Amino acid sequence: MCESKHLMRVQRTEGALASSTTQYIGQEACSVFVVVRQEESPISDVSSVVEKITRELKDNSNPERKVKISKYMKTSNLRFIGVELPDIHRIVKTHIKPLKPEQLPSLMGELWSTESFETRLAAIDMMKVYAKKAPVEKALDIIDCWIDEIDTWGICDPLCQPCIGTLLYRDPSIAKTLEEWRDSDNFWRRRCSVLPYLFLCLKANYQPEFDSRILKAVEPHIDDEEFFVGKAAGWVLRELSKRNPHLVRGYIDKNKDRMTKLVLREGSKKL
Template sequence: MAVYMRDQFPFLGLSTPLRRQLEKDFIKESKASKAVDWVFVEELWELPEREFQYAACDYLRAMQIFLTEADLPRLKQLVVTKSWWDTTDSLDRTIGKINFPSSIVDATMLEWSSDDNFWLRRVAIDHQLLRKDKMKTNLLEKILINNLNQSEFFINKAIGWILRDYSKTNPDWVRTFIEKHKNQMANLSIKEASKYL
């Protein structure tokens, strides 16, 4: 796994199914508390092996009903610490579900979409994945426009993914967006976005 992740982090070698089995009882007990234990999350994030960050992401996903807009600064800190696609791609949908629909989350995602940190921008781009007919297209368009003309692979891939995902629900909107902005979009973004068109 370490090689697959370009040796960014050390690994224990724990498989995802085994990790989730080990977490199961703790997460069940945690839900009964109806509160996110941020000390626990931050302690996991500080440990060197990547599986601990995965466990923190699993925990937050399980506890997302208890997350509020007040947790966004802590979530932001997770995104920008030990950043890589694996954790940001887990955190993006957790963040996107906070008190949905939330004008505060929307404003925060718009702010993150023009941040210097491209991992925050990636979370902003993909936080609406799997929303289907609940996609906020005005917000999506603003966030995407903030990220056009980019050379960063992880941004261009994220643009392609969100458009590809939404094309299953609203192909006309995606076609129109591509046609309007194709000269500012990376070929990778267009290729990914066009997969189902």
């Protein structure tokens, strides 16, 4: 189990006392931990930083936005504060500016466990930064824990495309982990197994050698009847068709009898 608990380890050295905090990150079915050395961190109290961020989010709450977003994210049981995305980005940027990547996991973990839509988006904003520089496996382990608590595409998608997508771009070997997610009973996890490949399809990132990897990730889901999974598979095909239309047209012609109507429609939109 991923548990929210802190284990203090104190290491005594000759003439000095060095302390570090080992914090378990996530909520479910994981044993992920990260070490944050207190002597390196300006965060003396993670909870107080989380309180400041939460307060600033509430100060930027828009009642109309709160009503609108709660209706739009109707599958979610999270609380909604009603903050516009640019305000979330600005607040997060202000608080993480003085921090090193290795100092982010404890902060992300507490924000995620707050269980509001906006604090989880704030945690994901931090993960976007962390995913670019941190050890790939450590970042993926944290995300793996989070996936079991996803209940809306509004959390799933920003976690997939920029976060897992960045890790996939940095280290192709994590595709093995994503492959393990393909048969999950949790359809959000299945969505997470394919949607990160959207990042590889983007104009700024795309390389022709990605084609086979992308199609391999899409293939298990072209007949998935779950809306959110089929939608993701079609979305990735559509984005790939902007880079290599001939390839995607041929792939669809070959596999259209297997494809759901949703995947076929979404994947063909730009052809």
